[in-house]
Amino acid sequence: MDNIHILVVEDDTDINRLLCTILEGAGYTCRSAFSGSEAMLWAEKYDYDLVLLDLMLPGLTGEEFIARIRAGRTMPIIVLSAKVAVEDRVNALGLGADDYITKPFDNREVLARVEAQLRRSRRFSAPGAGQELSCGPLRLSRENHTVTADGVQVSLTSREFAILALLMEHPKRAFSRAQIYEAVWGEEFMGDDNTVNVHVSNLRAKLAKAAPGREYIKTVWGIGFKLGELDGTS
Numbered sequence: 498m499d500n501i502h503i504l505v506v507e508d509d510t511d512i513n514r515l516l517c518t519i520l521e522g523a524g525y526t527c528r529s530a531f532s533g534s535e536a537m538l539w540a541e542k543y544d545y546d547l548v549l550l551d552l553m554l555p556g557l558t559g560e561e562f563i564a565r566i567r568a569g570r571t572m573p574i575i576v577l578s579a580k581v582a583v584e585d586r587v588n589a590l591g592l593g594a595d596d597y598i599t600k601p602f603d604n605r606e607v608l609a610r611v612e613a614q615l616r617r618s619r620r621f622s623a624p625g626a627g628q629e630l631s632c633g634p635l636r637l638s639r640e641n642h643t644v645t646a647d648g649v650q651v652s653l654t655s656r657e658f659a660i661l662a663l664l665m666e667h668p669k670r671a672f673s674r675a676q677i678y679e680a681v682w683g684e685e686f687m688g689d690d691n692t693v694n695v696h697v698s699n700l701r702a703k704l705a706k707a708a709p710g711r712e713y714i715k716t717v718w719g720i721g722f723k724l725g726e727l728d729g730t731s
Contacts, residue, residue: 501525501615504545506536506562507577508554516549516577519604520611533557540566547614549607552578552589560592567593571642573614573655577602583691590695593654613683618655630665633727634708637665647708656681657700664714664724671723697722 503520507513508531517527528545530536534556540548548566552559563574576589579600586597596610630637634647637658644651644661653661659681663672674693675686682692697714704713712725 501546502543503527503611504530504536504539504548506530506533506548506554506559507551508532509551512551515604516607519608520549523608523612525611531555533559533562536562537565540570545572546618547572547611548574549611550574550576550594552576552580552585560589563589563592563594567652567654569652571653571655571658573618575610575614577607587691587695590692591699593699595654595656614655617659617681617683630662632665632668632724634711635661635665635704635713635727637662645707646704646713649707651703651707653700653703654696656696657703660696660700664722668724668727671717671720673721677721 501524503525505513505516505520505527507516507529510531513529513531517529520527528539528543530539533554536548536550536554537557539545550559550562554562557565559576559578566574573595574593575596575598576594577598577600578585578589580586581599589597595614598607598610628639630639636645637643639662642658644653644658660677663677663680672680674690677693677697678684678686701714705711711727713727715723715725717723
């Protein structure tokens with residue numbers, strides 16, 4: 498691996514060690530944190546390519562960690578939690594997590610999801626994908642991984658960034674939830690509309706907060722979503 502650094506945040510020593518063993522066996526470099534507060538210290542001091550995060554942590558909770566880190570960082574965050582309720586999953590995704598795996602977990606699935614997130618992250622930061630996208634008041638830079646709306650910078654998760662890039666690449670096209678999921682998540686769509694809906698809702702809210710007064714993403718009933726009418730882009 499090209500010096501991929503992963504922060505593993507899990508208070509159970511045995512599970513933390515297991516996760517690091519799985520990831521290091523695949524060639525990644527890991528740093529362990531055993532509380533949310535310790536994870537925040539490491540995240541503020543160093544840059545990580547991905548965070549693997551438990552939610553039920555001493556000190557700072559996993560949810561609090563996500564909320565704080567998303568104020569300025571866009572690295573993928575995969576939640577790995579014993580919380581199995583739909584509300585917990587939706588809340589974590591709403592705060593800015595990119596994926597959610599429930600415990601007990603399959604080692605191969607954890608590794609596959611980590612690799613999928615890293616592939617997606619590299620895709621949107623690769624030199625060959627460094628072009629600027631512009632639609633009305635929206636500006637997206639893949640090279641710098643930045644988005645502005647009416648000149649105001651918008652902090653997005655990697656999934657939100659990928660969804661917006663997809664819509665901006667094809668401003669006249671309406672995408673179904675299945676098409677968005679398969680393009681952005683890189684996996685076969687299994688009929689769970691809620692995952693896409695949550696990310697699109699978060700994306701809409703962030704764009705509206707940065708520059709209110711426009712419909713940035715339009716719902717096309719019976720189909721899915723498309724870029725809104727932004728100065729002749731639709």
